[in-house]
Amino acid sequence: MPRGTLRNLTRKRADSAAVIAAIVEALGGGIAIEDADGELLVGDRGAGAASRCAVTLDGEHLGWASGGAHAPALAAVLGHLAAKDAERKTLANEVLHLYREVNLIYSFSEKLASTLDLDTVAGMTLDEARHLIAATDGAVMILDEATGRLRPVADFGDVYGAPRGPAWTEGLFAAILAKGQGEIINDVHADPRHVRNGYAIASLICTPLRVKERVTGLIALSSSAPVSYAAADLKLLNTLALQTASALENARLFERTVQAARDRERLAALHKELEVASQIQRAIVPSQFPPFPERREFEIHASMTPAKAVGGDFFDFFLVDADRLGFVIGDVSGKGVPSALFMAVCRTLIKATAHTGGSPEACLAGVNRVLATEGVASMYVTVFYGVLETRTGRVAYCNAGHNPPYVLRGDGGIEPLAQAGGMVVGLFEDAAYEAGQIGLGRGDGLFMYTDGVTEATDPAGEEFTTGRLVPCLARCRGLPLDDVIRTVGAEVTAFAAGAPQGDDITMLALRYLG
Amino acid sequence: MPPKILIVDDEAHLRMLIQQTLEELEDEGVELLTASDGEAALEVVRTEAPQLVFLDVMMPKLSGFDVCSRVKHTLGLKEVYIVLLTAKGQEFDKQKGIEAGADLYMTKPFDPDALLARARTVLGL
Numbered sequence: 001m002p003r004g005t006l007r008n009l010t011r012k013r014a015d016s017a018a019v020i021a022a023i024v025e026a027l028g029g030g031i032a033i034e035d036a037d038g039e040l041l042v043g044d045r046g047a048g049a050a051s052r053c054a055v056t057l058d059g060e061h062l063g064w065a066s067g068g069a070h071a072p073a074l075a076a077v078l079g080h081l082a083a084k085d086a087e088r089k090t091l092a093n094e095v096l097h098l099y100r101e102v103n104l105i106y107s108f109s110e111k112l113a114s115t116l117d118l119d120t121v122a123g124m125t126l127d128e129a130r131h132l133i134a135a136t137d138g139a140v141m142i143l144d145e146a147t148g149r150l151r152p153v154a155d156f157g158d159v160y161g162a163p164r165g166p167a168w169t170e171g172l173f174a175a176i177l178a179k180g181q182g183e184i185i186n187d188v189h190a191d192p193r194h195v196r197n198g199y200a201i202a203s204l205i206c207t208p209l210r211v212k213e214r215v216t217g218l219i220a221l222s223s224s225a226p227v228s229y230a231a232a233d234l235k236l237l238n239t240l241a242l243q244t245a246s247a248l249e250n251a252r253l254f255e256r257t258v259q260a261a262r263d264r265e266r267l268a269a270l271h272k273e274l275e276v277a278s279q280i281q282r283a284i285v286p287s288q289f290p291p292f293p294e295r296r297e298f299e300i301h302a303s304m305t306p307a308k309a310v311g312g313d314f315f316d317f318f319l320v321d322a323d324r325l326g327f328v329i330g331d332v333s334g335k336g337v338p339s340a341l342f343m344a345v346c347r348t349l350i351k352a353t354a355h356t357g358g359s360p361e362a363c364l365a366g367v368n369r370v371l372a373t374e375g376v377a378s379m380y381v382t383v384f385y386g387v388l389e390t391r392t393g394r395v396a397y398c399n400a401g402h403n404p405p406y407v408l409r410g411d412g413g414i415e416p417l418a419q420a421g422g423m424v425v426g427l428f429e430d431a432a433y434e435a436g437q438i439g440l441g442r443g444d445g446l447f448m449y450t451d452g453v454t455e456a457t458d459p460a461g462e463e464f465t466t467g468r469l470v471p472c473l474a475r476c477r478g479l480p481l482d483d484v485i486r487t488v489g490a491e492v493t494a495f496a497a498g499a500p501q502g503d504d505i506t507m508l509a510l511r512y513l514g
Numbered sequence: 515m516p517p518k519i520l521i522v523d524d525e526a527h528l529r530m531l532i533q534q535t536l537e538e539l540e541d542e543g544v545e546l547l548t549a550s551d552g553e554a555a556l557e558v559v560r561t562e563a564p565q566l567v568f569l570d571v572m573m574p575k576l577s578g579f580d581v582c583s584r585v586k587h588t589l590g591l592k593e594v595y596i597v598l599l600t601a602k603g604q605e606f607d608k609q610k611g612i613e614a615g616a617d618l619y620m621t622k623p624f625d626p627d628a629l630l631a632r633a634r635t636v637l638g639l
Binding site for chain 1: 527530531533534535537540545623624625626
């Protein structure tokens with residue numbers, strides 16, 4: 001009890017002052033009240049100093065009451081008033097303590113509401129906690145749903161942020177997580193659940209973060225030297241945890257939403273890039289038909305429908321010289337962007353090599369050497385390359401692992417082109433290629449395609465096959481080539497009946513007109 | 515003359531809370547005075563001349579603004595440091611507070627540590 005108690009009791013505006021004044025008046029003077037230092041508070045200094053009685057409260061000396069025979073009674077009354085005052089103060093102190101808590105919740109929730117950042121929320125919580133509860137180390141830890149491990153999102157001191165921190169999901173922390181209730185452990189080392197980890201935790205106060213019935217993490221405060229955490233400390237920590245858990249959850253959900261939005265943006269950007277790649281790819285294969293309107297000796301048409309935005313199929317045709325038309329169709333292994341890039345390289349290489357005027361087998365052998373030595377490991381391309389002599393109708397060709405084209409005779413006959421060529425291009429540096437020859441009469445043609453045509457599937461998974469392709473080609477007899485390609489394409493689409501297109505669909509058709 | 519602080523609030527529990535917050539100053543010789551309405555507050559200011567007044571704004575009869583204005587302007591006691599206390603969430607007219615001559619305003623629920631620290635600063639303790 002502070003030494004100023006008697007002085008405060010006798011202060012003129014204190015409630016007790018009126019009682020004391022009434023007693024002094026009733027006793028008719030001749031009394032004195034002094035504080036413990038002997039300073040006169042009420043009455044006359046000369047009043048019966050010989051008979052002064054000590055005023056005490058719980059054994060503590062507060063001062064003196066003097067007044068002859070009345071001194072003991074006066075001392076008792078003052079002691080009683082002091083006791084009442086102390087009782088009032090204790091009560092007021094408890095109310096103030098509660099008020100502090102209310103204020104804490106109020107200002108803390110206000111602070112929390114101002115942010116949606118996970119680290120900031122955790123940091124604020126920890127700042128508030130260490131301000132209220134003495135600790136050398138502390139952390140806010142989040143339970144990782146995927147791994148079941150606790151991850152510190154904010155910490156102070158040396159223990160919780162250590163790169164190789166204790167196994168937080170073992171021992172005491174695991175027990176508190178499992179129980180879902182806060183605990184005070186003032187002697188950590190005596191606790192049988194404690195797992196020795198070499199970190200300086202002598203006393204611990206720890207409470208779970210809960211959102212509804214779910215435990216989402218922990219707030220832990222600890223002291224490297226033994227201290228006595230009290231129930232009131234745990235109550236405060238629980239109050240903080242209650243506020244923080246929902247704020248952390250909100251921050252976490254917000255973070256996820258932001259991440260999802262970022263992913264969507266990134267996806268949209270990627271989509272845009274693919275769109276551009278697709279446009280580039282479409283631009284590098286011929287798209288003008290008829291490509292050589294002044295040439296009456298042949299007719300040529302082609303189409304390409306990638307399965308994805310970009311594909312690995314390609315076709316091309318070009319005049320090697322005034323009397324020779326080169327034509328090529330190919331299919332790069334795999335799909336998507338890598339195949340598309342490889343396809344662009346192949347097409348350019350083939351065209352550049354073909355323009356040197358060499359035979360088809362020499363051309364593919366040259367391209368193969370370059371791709372096999374400098375190409376991307378495990379990527380390859382099937383290629384059919386032919387050269388039509390426009391004066392004679394003779395075709396020299398080389399088929400490097402590609403589906404055999406069909407010869408469409410002017411009389412309606414359809415036959416597969418005799419196989420002549422070699423391995424797929426790009427895998428083996430020393431692969432050998434041989435040439436084939438065929439003579440086309442007036443009205444005869446060649447139909448070339450990639451496996452996207454014959455391997456197109458219907459919803460039941462059945463393939464289109466050459467068994468459907470050949471009759472379809474037969475029905476196209478006499479049609480202009482663009483109609484032939486359109487008819488086959490339509491038939492494949494009808495067969496697929498909405499089943500997703502699994503591969504690029506590419507067709508190239510040539511007819512010799514003499 | 516001991517330094518004096520006047521606490522004015524019509525709610526008894528708030529008077530008690532502020533008193534309790536400032537209790538340790540009593541032991542350093544500061545006298546804590548209380549008043550439960552504006553008129554009583556003006557009377558105490560006149561008779562006791564406190565250096566610091568914690569003054570609730572929302573009170574029946576005479577509001578905190580009125581008390582503040584009379585102390586500062588009518589009585590001309592400009593040296594009295596007046597802290598207006600206003601409930602959080604309640605619209606506080608800052609302009610009115612400035613016109614009334616208040617030195618500071620704090621919100622309720624008040625932070626006991628901030629309130630005590632302010633009292634120490636004003637009284638130079």
